[in-house]
Amino acid sequence: MSTPASSVAPRHLDPLNSTALKWASDGELSAIDLERIMNRLAAVDPAVQSLQGASQQQPLG
Numbered sequence: 934m935s936t937p938a939s940s941v942a943p944r945h946l947d948p949l950n951s952t953a954l955k956w957a958s959d960g961e962l963s964a965i966d967l968e969r970i971m972n973r974l975a976a977v978d979p980a981v982q983s984l985q986g987a988s989q990q991q992p993l994g
Contacts, residue, residue: 955963962970974981 954966957963961967971981971985975985
C-alpha cells in the first residue's frame with residue numbers, strides 16, 4: 934500500500950544549496966558556485982584537493 938502524497942512531509946530546501954548555476958556578466962561562473970563545485974570535486978578527487986591547497990596559499994595581487 935502506498936502512502937498518499939498529502940501525508941508525505943515536505944522536504945526542507947536550503948536556499949543556498951540551489952541547483953541552478955549563476956554566471957557573472959563577464960561569462961565566468963559565480964564565485965560561490967565555483968567554490969561549491971570545487972568543494973564537491975575535492976571530496977572525491979585528490980588532484981582537486983591539491984589545487985585548492987595551492988590556490989589558498991598564493992597571495993592575491
